[in-house]
Amino acid sequence: MPKTSTEQRDWIAEAVRLVEADANRSADTHLHVLPIPTPGVDLYLKDESVHPTGSLKHRLARSLFLYALCNGWIAEGTTVVEASSGSTAVSEAYFAGLLGLPFVAVMPSGTSPEKVALIEWHGGECHFVEEPSQIYDEARLLAAERGGHYMDQFTYAERATDWRGNNNIAESIFEQMGAERHPVPAWVVVGAGTGGTSATIGRFVRYRRFATRLMVADPENSAFLDGWRRDTSDAVTTRSSRIEGIGRTRVEPSFVGGVVDDMLRVPDAASIAAARWVSDRLGRPVGGSTGTNVWACLTVAERMRAAGEEGSVVTLLCDGGERYAHTYFDDDWIAAQGLDLAGPAAVLDHFARTGQFRGSVRDASVA
Structure with missing residues (x-):
């Protein structure tokens, strides 16, 4: 027998309560300091892996x-x-x-x-x-x-999230940064899968009149960067991204290029090498998209160092590396993909020793 309108409304009301209750049971996600040897620049990771389902x-x-x-x-x-x-x-x-x-x-x-x-x-x-x-x-x-x-x-x-606030990820970041030495980030760096996160953060900083700039880090075989550069939504690629969760073969409807201040192409080998590098420093594995984010953050930090700027850079730890034991943390899979991590790993080692990040978006093997 079909449900009456009243019965359906009652079911929806209970469903909304259950979803909201899930949010109320969860504390905010952590904001970790990731020490880097760049004078005057502080790097933070917003740890989205602690959600009940383990990701952003x-x-x-x-x-x-x-x-x-x-x-x-x-x-x-x-x-x-x-x-x-x-x-x-x-x-x-x-x-x-x-x-x-x-x-x-x-x-x-x-x-x-x-x-x-x-x-x-x-x-x-x-x-x-x-x-x-x-x-x-x-x-x-x-x-x-x-x-x-x-x-x-x-x-x-991009439309399902209230970008003005209401406990979204942007509001959370800025509240948690309140007691840091550079409380308003110079940059927030994120990847794009749907584009919803970058749209939320980009709109929020404009709405709240922060000077923070937004960078989107894009992996290989993704259409977002080309679409953003050409200011078009018809950019496409013929291969899919190897970095799960970010990068698309088309510019998705939720990607709002107008709120993005800069974009950076990050080679897949650099993303994976950076994911392993961050994992070693945190003592637990992180996913490939986190590596993409961090590689872009180190590029931003190097630009700030070269310009004599100080400030904070915030990015996302999107998910844990346990989900990628058979891919990004499997050397046989890496070899089968034709990837060589030696070059970007050398760049990261040089950075850790000297504080100079010599990564290149054109050639990740520069050391």
């Missing part, structure tokens, strides 16, 4: 579910479908399970087995495609076939 995408999934619930797109029994390279799907599987909803993740066949296992552990189903560019159409088709809802993180990420 927990924030996004919560916002997407609230957005869909309050728009009336999800009701009791709705099958939720998402196109995702992994971490968003893990987090959405968690929230779907919280609400008792079926969840299907449409993802490239090369997604790390650790992420697949996490999605299935949370009760989700994984649906694989061979070509990463197929995930969008396949997710729409699957949602239609099952009478479900395609969450579409790539379209709705």
Whole structure:
């Protein structure tokens, strides 16, 4: 028997309560100092790996579910479908399970087995495609076939989050920086997968009238940098990013280039070498996108040093490296990808010894 409107509203009200309660049970994520030998420059990592589902995408999934619930797109029994390279799907599987909803993740066949296992552990189903560019159409088709809802993180990420505040990641960063010697960051550095995080931070700093500049670090085979340089949304690439969670073959609808002050191409070998370098300094593994962020941060720090500037640089520790034991931390996988980490590792070693970062976006082997 179909649910009445009142019954559906009651279910949605309870679903919103459950999602909000998840947020209330969680303390804010930590802001770590990562010591670097650059005089006058302080580097901080916002540790998003401590969320219940282990990544930055927990924030996004919560916002997407609230957005869909309050728009009336999800009701009791709705099958939720998402196109995702992994971490968003893990987090959405968690929230779907919280609400008792079926969840299907449409993802490239090369997604790390650790992420697949996490999605299935949370009760989700994984649906694989061979070509990463197929995930969008396949997710729409699957949602239609099952009478479900395609969450579409790539379209709705930038609008599902309240960029003015309301406990978003930007507000959290600036509150936690309040007692530091450079409380207003000179730069915030992030990667882009949907573009939602960069849009939130970029809008927030403008709204609050901070002088902070925003850099987006883009991995190889990603369309964002070219689209930003040419101020167009039709930039595409033919290969997918090897750095899971960031980099896309197209400029996603949620990417707001107008709030980005600078972008930097980071070679995949540099991203992975930096992830291992940071892991050694923190005493625990971090993911490849964190390596991308840190490589870009060290580039920013070198520019500041050369210009005689002081200040703070903040970036994100997006997820833990445990999810990449069979990829970024597996030397056989590295060799199979044709990657050589020796060059960027030498750059990082030179930086640690001298305080001079001699990395190049054109040639990561410069040492």
